[in-house]
Amino acid sequence: MTVHPWWCEACQNGMQSQKSFLEHICGKRHRRLTANFSAPKDIPHPNIDFQITEDTLIKDLLAGRFQNIVMCTGAGVSTSAGIPDFRSKGGLFEHVQSRFGSRFPELSGSPEILLSRTFRQQYPVIWEAEVSPWLKSWKIKEAKPTMAHWFGAFLARRGWLRRLYTQNIDGLHTHPTLLDAAPALNDLVIECHGSIRDGTVVMYGDALPNAFFSSCREDFRALPHPPVDLVLVMGTSLQVAPFCAVPNLAPPGAIRVLVNRRIADCLTNSFNPTPCSPYQFNPTIRSSSSTKLGGRLVTLRSQWTSLKRWRGKQLLVEEDGDVFLTRIFEQRYAMCFECSSLVEHVTVCEISISNDEQDVS
Structure with missing residues (x-):
């Protein structure tokens, strides 16, 4: 039996297009049927891209089209380094x-x-x-950078990285091996919650470091820098404020890319209204869903289903970040290894950085 690509399990109904599917899940009938449940987790997630594809993204990226890239990372980029999510088993x-x-x-x-x-x-x-x-x-001392950490170093080496914001406290984005390859990383990485390595962990109940807010103001204002042209989000479901608002600061014309093992987890957060009866008061809606960030008021809600603003300007990839980035490195340096099989991620990235140094020189 073939499953309709835009199938609503709650309503047992199939849509003809991605747009009609999104309109349906926001409609009264769907909300009435799901009134007793939280935001659905297992509905087919819409790939909101209408124009940009993974192939065009990689091609434009490696051609140097994106010169002002902002990366946002979470726990998912460090799991392959042996550092599990805090709340997961073994965390x-x-x-x-x-x-x-x-x-x-x-x-x-x-x-x-x-x-x-x-x-x-x-x-x-x-x-x-x-x-x-x-x-x-704790599991930090012996951990080595993963593909995502090396990718940040690659972008910094090329001069394409505007900023790297991370929720992680493992310090892997500024690992000594990466700083040797790309010294600029030291000034470009913002550890929003501090780092275990240097004892600067942000305590629960404390405000985020000033560097986070000042960097957002600097990165997302129009002048004097060229505007951010690519926001790449990896390994985070964007549930924690105010970090979850950073991708929403992307200026008009920028491309937004979300890479996560489970896209459905990223399409809503506690600041989004939950499905409920339109005739019922919903106490789960926060009194405020906006915050002052980047010099302006920005929504904390997930905006990955906002077709009007981001039509043709964003791509959602439901996949492990290491696998996604391996394809980028393999395409960039296809001469260095056989593309018929995946190479150990550290080896791939070290080769990439090494060859990149030759390109620069």
Whole structure:
């Protein structure tokens, strides 16, 4: 049995086009049927691209069309380095519970409390003697950069990277091996939540560093720099504010690309209205869904289904980021390896950086 490409499981109805599918899921009938459920997770996600394709994106990227690229990364780009998402099985929070849960029962239900300003101030000796050293050694010390980290170095080497914003605290975007290949990375990477490596982790309840806000103002204002022309989002479902608003700062004419293993998780966040009856008050809608960022008011809501603003200017890729980037590197340096099989990602990237240095020289 062939599944209709624009099939709504809740309504048991197939649409004729992507546009009609998006109109349907925002309609009253669909919202009434899904009134008792949160935002759907397993509906066929729409590839919102009408003009740009992966092939044209890669071709234009490698031809140097994009000279002012902003990258936004999350936990997904570090999983292949052996660093799981905090909340996943084997992640940091599970280890927090097993290591400190018996001494601090409150961590059993809310392990993130360990990383709060309140806990650090309440137990300063324990924090400095136990927690801080343990965090610095937790799966971070031996971790090596993945394809996404090397890709940031590649863009910096070419002079195409305007900024790299990351939610990660593993410090891999500024790993010494990457700084050797692309020293400019040191000034271009914004670790929005700090880094375990240098002890600058942003505590729960603390404001993000000033560098995040000042960089957004600098990167997304029209002058004196040329406007951002490509926003590449990888490994994050954009659920945390204000980071989730950064892709929405993209200026008119810019291309937006979202690469994630599960696109459906990125199409809505807690700032989006959830499906409910139009005759019912929905208490889950936040009182404010905007924030001041980049010198202007910007929405925190996911905008990947906004056809009017982003028609033909964005691409959604449901795939592991390493696999996606491997295709870019293989196309750029097809002479260096057999394209019939995937090469170990670190080897591919090191070859790419090495050959790139020869191009520059």
